[in-house]
Amino acid sequence: MSDDPSRNESSDDSRDQRHKARMERKKAVVDQAIARADRDQGVLLVLTGNGKGKSSSAFGMLARALGHGMQVGVVQFIKGSFSTGEEAFFRRFPEVRYHVMGEGFTWETQDRERDVQAAAAAWDKARELLADPEVSLVVLDELNIALKYQYVDLDELLAALRNRPAMQHVVVTGRGAPQALIDAADTVTEMQVVKHAFKDGIRAQKGVEL
Amino acid sequence: MSDDPSRNESSDDSRDQRHKARMERKKAVVDQAIARADRDQGVLLVLTGNGKGKSSSAFGMLARALGHGMQVGVVQFIKGSFSTGEEAFFRRFPEVRYHVMGEGFTWETQDRERDVQAAAAAWDKARELLADPEVSLVVLDELNIALKYQYVDLDELLAALRNRPAMQHVVVTGRGAPQALIDAADTVTEMQVVKHAFKDGIRAQKGVEL
Numbered sequence: 001m002s003d004d005p006s007r008n009e010s011s012d013d014s015r016d017q018r019h020k021a022r023m024e025r026k027k028a029v030v031d032q033a034i035a036r037a038d039r040d041q042g043v044l045l046v047l048t049g050n051g052k053g054k055s056s057s058a059f060g061m062l063a064r065a066l067g068h069g070m071q072v073g074v075v076q077f078i079k080g081s082f083s084t085g086e087e088a089f090f091r092r093f094p095e096v097r098y099h100v101m102g103e104g105f106t107w108e109t110q111d112r113e114r115d116v117q118a119a120a121a122a123w124d125k126a127r128e129l130l131a132d133p134e135v136s137l138v139v140l141d142e143l144n145i146a147l148k149y150q151y152v153d154l155d156e157l158l159a160a161l162r163n164r165p166a167m168q169h170v171v172v173t174g175r176g177a178p179q180a181l182i183d184a185a186d187t188v189t190e191m192q193v194v195k196h197a198f199k200d201g202i203r204a205q206k207g208v209e210l
Numbered sequence: 211m212s213d214d215p216s217r218n219e220s221s222d223d224s225r226d227q228r229h230k231a232r233m234e235r236k237k238a239v240v241d242q243a244i245a246r247a248d249r250d251q252g253v254l255l256v257l258t259g260n261g262k263g264k265s266s267s268a269f270g271m272l273a274r275a276l277g278h279g280m281q282v283g284v285v286q287f288i289k290g291s292f293s294t295g296e297e298a299f300f301r302r303f304p305e306v307r308y309h310v311m312g313e314g315f316t317w318e319t320q321d322r323e324r325d326v327q328a329a330a331a332a333w334d335k336a337r338e339l340l341a342d343p344e345v346s347l348v349v350l351d352e353l354n355i356a357l358k359y360q361y362v363d364l365d366e367l368l369a370a371l372r373n374r375p376a377m378q379h380v381v382v383t384g385r386g387a388p389q390a391l392i393d394a395a396d397t398v399t400e401m402q403v404v405k406h407a408f409k410d411g412i413r414a415q416k417g418v419e420l
Contacts, residue, residue, distance in 0.1 A: 015322070016322045020322065039412050040412075047263055053399045053401070055270065059274070060296065061270075062270075063296050064266065064419075065417035085273070089276050169415060182404065189404065190404050192400045193399065194400050195398045198243065198397075200396065203244070206275075207274055207282075208253060208381070
């Protein structure tokens with residue numbers, strides 16, 4: 001597709017020069033932005049929206065943090081009863097404190113009282129991680145769902161986030177992040193569905209979704 | 211909730227009952243969708259958009275796949291010169307075939323000819339992985355950027371994707387996915403920036419971005 005028959009060597013040369021000029025301008029912009037961004041601090045990331053990739057992104061950050069020799073913590077709200085590939089994987093590592101809320105999706109249990117108790121236990125674990133300066137990254141997976149059903153108190157969460165160790169990073173996932181959490185966050189990504197294999201009759205596949 | 215006649219009652223019991231009824235309806239919908247989605251096949255996922263989380267999501271899927279004991283392959287286009295946490299991490303595993311294109315971001319090198327050669331070597335590695343039925347998941351990280359600069363030929367990519375092993379999953383990341391790739395994909399997520407810490411002067415942090 002890039003083979004334009006009219007293109008000769010000299011136009012290749014000028015193409016290369018245009019490329020170089022464009023890249024020089026781009027590098028200047030990037031370098032300036034990097035020079036401006038000179039603070040180190042723990043960041044609060046929120047990954048929300050209906051699209052696929054929220055939890056897997058948080059788990060990718062876990063892998064990154066482990067690559068840097070960090071201690072990390074994970075609390076899986078809601079998704080507890082699933083035996084996911086990442087749980088099997090990350091449990092191998094002593095640097096990972098892994099807590100799964102035991103009761104699965106809310107529409108599976110259909111029992112609010114049981115969900116509330118399971119969420120309270122998960123929140124206790126999260127609070128512990130958010131108070132521990134040894135833990136460099138805390139993933140609170142599907143917490144937004146627990147907030148939506150008011151299984152976890154939003155104000156209590158915001159206070160725990162404000163008071164956490166200064167260099168601790170926190171990643172919160174789940175669709176429907178509340179506005180107050182978005183306001184408190186440093187980085188927020190909204191993941192939008194463009195298309196989804198599930199709708200075409202392909203079931204969730206091991207390795208990419210389970 | 212407006213369809214629930216018991217909503218004027220304020221006891222916990224009625225709240226729990228409403229919850230149960232709502233969750234029963236939700237479970238029925240979810241169960242139907244699951245029953246309809248009964249095919250197993252390799253899926254092509256595209257993670258695009260300007261928001262944070264595309265590459266980390268792909269790396270989370272790698273962790274998932276490793277949790278299932280799968281063989282996986284990674285080719286990092288463009289980002290090669292960065293020594294990222296995930297590279298340090300995933301190189302520990304013999305199940306991971308990891309290939310990094312050696313030349314870093316295009317605006318760092320500013321040399322189109324060198325980029326083209328590095329991309330060609332990376333594409334050779336990708337083509338090898340896409341032809342190997344032993345490899346269950348292939349991550350082509352930042353390939354969309356290489357496509358945009360025409361370092362990799364789109365038609366050649368689409369042919370390699372069509373002809374890959376039937377059960378092989380492929381994840382392509384990078385902003386600006388071309389429409390033909392989106393058309394070919396099973397699942398596409400567009401990651402949108404709601405806010406980004408970098409703009410507030412916080413530099414990229416180890417564990418979450420590096």
